[in-house]
Amino acid sequence: xxxxxxxxxxxxxxxxxxxxxxxxxxxxxxxxxxxxxxxxxxxxxxxxxxxxxxxxxxxxxxxxxxxxxxxxxxxxxxxxxxxxxxxxxxxxxxxxxxxxxxxxxxxxxxxxxxxxxxxxxxxxxxxxxxxxxxxxxxxxxxxxxxxxxxxxxxxxxxxxxxxxxxxxxxxxxxxxxxxxxxxxxxxxxxxxxxxxxxxxxxxxxxxxxxxxxxxxxxxxxxxxxxxxxxxxxxxxxxxxxxxxxxxxxxxxxxxxxxxxxxxxxxxxxxxxxxxxxxxxxxxxxxxxxxxxxxxxxxxxxxxxxxxxxxxxxxxxxxxxxxxxxxxxxxxxxxxxxxxxxxxxxxxxxxxxxxxxxxxxxxxxxxxxxxxxxxxxxxxxxxxxxxxxxxxxxxxxxxxxxx
Amino acid sequence: xxxxxxxxxxxxxxxxxxxxxxxxxxxxxxxxxxxxxxxxxxxxxxxxxxxxxxxxxxxxxxxxxxxxxxxxxxxxxxxxxxxxxxxxxxxxxxxxxxxxxxxxxxxxxxxxxxxxxxxxxxxxxxxxxxxxxxxxxxxxxxxxxxxxxxxxxxxxxxxxxxxxxxxxxxxxxxxxxxxxxxxxxxxxxxxxxxxxxxxxxxxxxxxxxxxxxxxxxxxxxxxxxxxxxxxxxxxxxxxxxxxxxxxxxxxxxxxxxxxxxxxxxxxxxxxxxxxxxxxxxxxxxxxxxxxxxxxxxxxxxxxxxxxxxxxxxxxxxxxxxxxxxxxxxxxxxxxxxxxxxxxxxxx
Numbered sequence: 001x002x003x004x005x006x007x008x009x010x011x012x013x014x015x016x017x018x019x020x021x022x023x024x025x026x027x028x029x030x031x032x033x034x035x036x037x038x039x040x041x042x043x044x045x046x047x048x049x050x051x052x053x054x055x056x057x058x059x060x061x062x063x064x065x066x067x068x069x070x071x072x073x074x075x076x077x078x079x080x081x082x083x084x085x086x087x088x089x090x091x092x093x094x095x096x097x098x099x100x101x102x103x104x105x106x107x108x109x110x111x112x113x114x115x116x117x118x119x120x121x122x123x124x125x126x127x128x129x130x131x132x133x134x135x136x137x138x139x140x141x142x143x144x145x146x147x148x149x150x151x152x153x154x155x156x157x158x159x160x161x162x163x164x165x166x167x168x169x170x171x172x173x174x175x176x177x178x179x180x181x182x183x184x185x186x187x188x189x190x191x192x193x194x195x196x197x198x199x200x201x202x203x204x205x206x207x208x209x210x211x212x213x214x215x216x217x218x219x220x221x222x223x224x225x226x227x228x229x230x231x232x233x234x235x236x237x238x239x240x241x242x243x244x245x246x247x248x249x250x251x252x253x254x255x256x257x258x259x260x261x262x263x264x265x266x267x268x269x270x271x272x273x274x275x276x277x278x279x280x281x282x283x284x285x286x287x288x289x290x291x292x293x294x295x296x297x298x299x300x301x302x303x304x305x306x307x308x309x310x311x312x313x314x315x316x317x318x319x320x321x322x323x324x325x326x327x328x329x330x331x332x333x334x335x336x337x338x339x340x341x342x343x344x345x346x347x348x349x350x351x352x353x354x355x356x357x358x359x360x361x362x363x364x365x366x367x368x369x370x371x372x373x374x375x376x377x378x379x380x381x382x383x384x385x386x387x388x389x390x391x392x393x394x395x396x397x398x399x400x401x402x
Numbered sequence: 403x404x405x406x407x408x409x410x411x412x413x414x415x416x417x418x419x420x421x422x423x424x425x426x427x428x429x430x431x432x433x434x435x436x437x438x439x440x441x442x443x444x445x446x447x448x449x450x451x452x453x454x455x456x457x458x459x460x461x462x463x464x465x466x467x468x469x470x471x472x473x474x475x476x477x478x479x480x481x482x483x484x485x486x487x488x489x490x491x492x493x494x495x496x497x498x499x500x501x502x503x504x505x506x507x508x509x510x511x512x513x514x515x516x517x518x519x520x521x522x523x524x525x526x527x528x529x530x531x532x533x534x535x536x537x538x539x540x541x542x543x544x545x546x547x548x549x550x551x552x553x554x555x556x557x558x559x560x561x562x563x564x565x566x567x568x569x570x571x572x573x574x575x576x577x578x579x580x581x582x583x584x585x586x587x588x589x590x591x592x593x594x595x596x597x598x599x600x601x602x603x604x605x606x607x608x609x610x611x612x613x614x615x616x617x618x619x620x621x622x623x624x625x626x627x628x629x630x631x632x633x634x635x636x637x638x639x640x641x642x643x644x645x646x647x648x649x650x651x652x653x654x655x656x657x658x659x660x661x662x663x664x665x666x667x668x669x670x671x672x673x674x675x676x677x678x679x680x681x682x683x684x685x686x687x688x689x690x691x692x693x694x695x696x697x698x699x700x701x702x703x704x705x706x707x708x709x710x711x712x713x714x715x716x717x718x719x720x721x722x723x724x725x726x727x728x729x730x731x732x733x734x735x736x737x738x739x740x741x742x743x744x745x746x747x748x749x
Contacts, residue, residue, distance in 0.1 A: 123737055126451060130688050131733055134726030141723035247536050254533045306522060363540035370534045374526035
């Protein structure tokens with residue numbers, strides 16, 4: 001293909017994507033009148049961006065960074081401050097000002113990424129993790145003490161604008177950038193650095209440059225996500241960007257499979273939805289049932305799954321069946337035990353609403369997925385149409401791996 | 403005003419309160435050191451950052467509280483003021499029971515966590531193990547929110563402590579003013595008996611730990627596993643037992659620290675109680691060179707002193723950030739930590 005043709009294809013796909021995103025927003029707003037559900041779609045986009053951008057640093061470049069919430073916060077604050085300063089007097093109907101604020105947020109976060117990245121790159125592994133965590137906390141505590149920006153109370157934005165189309169576009173842009181990096185020559189240094197820093201350096205890769213680029217690009221996307229988030233909630237305070245958020249994003253990356261963009265995307269949506277399901281589903285669990293599910297169910301399930309994985313050597317089909325059995329039988333057993341315990345009311349009659357235990361469920365899901373599949377949902381694999389085709393044709397799976 | 407030094411306009415340092423702050427910093431640093439030992443020992447053996455250690459600490463504090471409930475120190479009695487003059491309150495054995503209970507429960511919890519969550523992750527990637535640790539930590543926090551009493555009256559645990567007294571000491575320091583007159587302002591030093599007990603207990607526990615690690619068979623096995631996990635197992639060290647033992651030891655120390663903080667300092671308990679001390683102790687462990695036992699002690703004390711000095715300087719709102727500032731500077735200058743070794747990677 002000639003260069004012109006490639007650019008033409010790119011231009012068309014960009015236009016199509018933008019139109020699709022706008023169409024999706026219009027459709028969603030027509031179909032779903034409930035503000036809460038619309039917010040969920042918005043947040044899904046934000047989390048996908050965060051998780052894919054951290055994946056670029058953590059999974060693809062192999063730099064163990066666990067302070068991603070800081071970049072998110074920098075973007076949110078930069079966008080909020082600039083939007084209040086520049087656009088407070090002129091509420092526009094078009095989200096044009098939002099794009100400008102987002103770019104400002106991304107730029108600020110990129111600068112923060114550079115500042116954090118340059119000195120910390122001397123460190124690696126756990127030490128880098130601690131330092132990035134530390135930078136995140138320092139930034140947050142500093143922001144907490146900036147009284148002119150609301151301090152620990154928080155900062156109000158004059159403009160509220162929720163653009164699902166923009167956040168979808170951002171997520172798609174983030175995925176596209178990461179995917180194209182990986183598929184092009186420019187992405188190979190990142191992978192090389194992940195696999196072996198010393199060998200990569202010996203092959204002439206500029207280690208510092210590669211790591212800094214990964215940090216800056218990842219931070220910029222997180223900042224852009226923060227900017228959109230700030231305009232959506234209209235009120236930001238440093239508590240929204242605590243360590244827990246960094247951990248959640250990191251968990252999304254690992255749960256999806258480090259280095260797998262598809263995995264990060266799927267895990268981001270699933271993991272952020274789990275606590276929300278607790279709010280939506282509105283079920284009740286008695287204390288007896290909860291204890292039984294936690295103790296009997298989880299324990300037996302972990303043991304059974306590991307038994308199937310390690311000691312039973314079966315064909316793929318029977319293995320899948322055994323696996324499903326190892327998940328469902330212990331859970332059923334635990335439910336029965338819970339019913340019996342409820343009869344005897346040893347544990348009292350206390351009843352928990354699903355909204356109370358939603359974060360507990362998140363932790364349990366996290367633990368169970370990690371114990372059952374430590375490489376993450378997709379491992380190093382990516383979604384591809386060829387893969388789907390192979391799956392349906394039922395070819396041997398070893399061709400897929402590589 | 404002699405003891406007050408004016409550095410910049412609006413920025414004063416009160417040197418007469420410095421010794422007091424140093425003592426406070428030393429005590430809190432000793433507690434950090436105690437918790438940091440748990441991180442550092444586990445890291446030394448398994449190369450795993452045990453993020454759930456702060457939650458074990460929290461459970462230790464709750465164990466102290468619940469034990470004091472079962473010993474008869476119920477919130478109702480405390481509220482009525484019946485505990486004054488009650489035969490129970492005067493007995494120092496209360497504290498012994500409490501600390502033993504906390505240590506025992508924490509040791510068991512540590513072993514259980516290791517067995518259920520970390521053992522299956524032994525051969526997996528380290529990031530997967532880290533995420534599991536975060537998962538355990540979240541599980542204990544949110545589980546604590548469901549099953550543990552939130553914000554119980556902290557005075558209940560404090561009532562157990564018969565050593566409520568205060569040791570006062572004032573010494574004088576000659577100050578020559580500009581006009582040549584000599585004054586000797588008093589420098590007050592107030593130490594609660596609890597702080598003294600805390601410091602003594604920490605020193606005793608650390609002595610016991612040193613003995614255990616350096617002079618017993620179990621300690622030798624621990625050191626061997628920490629030096630080279632695989633070779634140790636080849637040489638006949640039961641590494642599973644060593645790992646369990648390490649977890650129990652570290653968790654018991656965290657339990658002791660938690661019990662002492664809850665009893666003598668009376669910070670209100672809640673399920674997220676362990677988060678901040680946990681993070682600070684972890685930073686202390688890294689600061690001293692993670693995997694290095696004297697390093698953890700040094701790191702903890704540096705951390706405690708730095709924190710109180712920052713408060714003394716008047717930046718109390720940055721108290722929680724200073725830990726990380728020190729950490730980043732130390733790591734950038736000496737990437738292995740204060741007492742750690744900088745390994746040069748060979749190809």
